[in-house]
Amino acid sequence: MLSKRVIACLDVKDGRLAKSIKFVNTKEIGDPVEKARQYYQDGLDELVLYDITASSDKRDIMIEVVEKVASQIFIPFSVGGGIRSVQDATKLRMAGAEKINVNSAAVKDPELITRCSHAIGAQSTVLSMDVLRVRAGRAIPSGYEIVINGGRTRMGIDAVQWAVRGEALGAGELVVNSIDADGTLEGYEIKLTRMVADSVGIPVIASGGAGKPEHLYEVLSEGRADAALVASMVHYGEYTVGEIKAYLNTRDVKIRMRY
């Protein structure tokens, strides 16, 4: 049987590591390559590098970061943030990323998912979605709405419906990121994760809210996620990846333990 995956997300701004709290006030916390290597040695199963660089003229810095990471860690990793075209995706693949994440650009141009999927394969095309809890209604039956621009712009699209459509368009995996839970360290949005996981046939990565190992256990069992994303809880040294995995192992979650 496949193991559940623990994935660490590194937000990268101008080539440096940053962690956003509620998507505002980014605070630099170090070198992404060094962090990636540390997590790799600690038994990380997969890595996400998320480019939050604002200006497009600094985008090539990210290619350098991807190349450096690819030469030092030998587990799959994906890159997201600001991918608007197949060319962006292909360039990052060539630099060594196993997968690419599309997010806002795919909301505005859903066919981007299909074009990426044809160019680099469904298994390398990840649809990442930022989701806000709202009052359920006719337009948003699940009570979860797709947002872009770091949560500032509501799109009037139901998150569960968008997940189903993303799969149909060619995404091979989904990242479901709760804006409400992000940065709180109070646990994942279990209900949202489970609704999405029960609606699609592709793997679901839960994101936003991880503060302690129990949170991963909840989302990987009750939330039915295939993988759980962590950020702050490992970036600031409160937990190591190895400790999280050891905990999950004691809770009988199938996890890769020898690395």
Added chain:
Amino acid sequence: MITIVDYNAGNLRSVKRACDAVGIGSELTQDPEAVIRAERIVFPGVGNAASAMRTLEETGLAEAIKTAFYKGIPILGICLGAQIILERSEEGEVFCLGVIRGVTRRFALKNKTLKIPHMGWNEVRVEIDHPLLNGIQTGDEFYFVHSYFPDPADPIHIYATTDYGRRFCSALGKDNLFAAQFHPEKSGRLGLEILKRFAAWEGSPC
């Protein structure tokens, strides 16, 4: 020196990077002559079996790989490279290199909760001892991404198996050929160790 067969089949540079990291010299080549003269060959691949076979035949690399195999050059096949060494593939219903008898089949999973592709870390269980699998313990996991799997006709070619809805062959081989359905170059330390053992392997299966 490891010669990596370059036939536009996906992430070849990741194999090269992994070789670099463990101090193994490697080069990419598209030249059939270089393949026949190689000391060791890595035959990687991600993508579609039918289009890969077309490219290999058009470039002369298909013949070169077979010649290299019969010359006794140690060969490591990875992912698609572990599938198209069989006689044919259900992916595009294409005839393949036929170095080992058998067919590459698609996962036909009755259990709807199992997702295709089979993507992620899974256990590789050694069925027949092989120098490249030395040191692998019960429970050791490797990274997979695939929708098809190799199904050799004769179990003497099945070196390791993995469970995903069913038991399937995750490492196979014959004589100087060893092939893994998983990705040693993406499987952390345990995967890099397979590359290191390959770099020192004389090409004998036992």
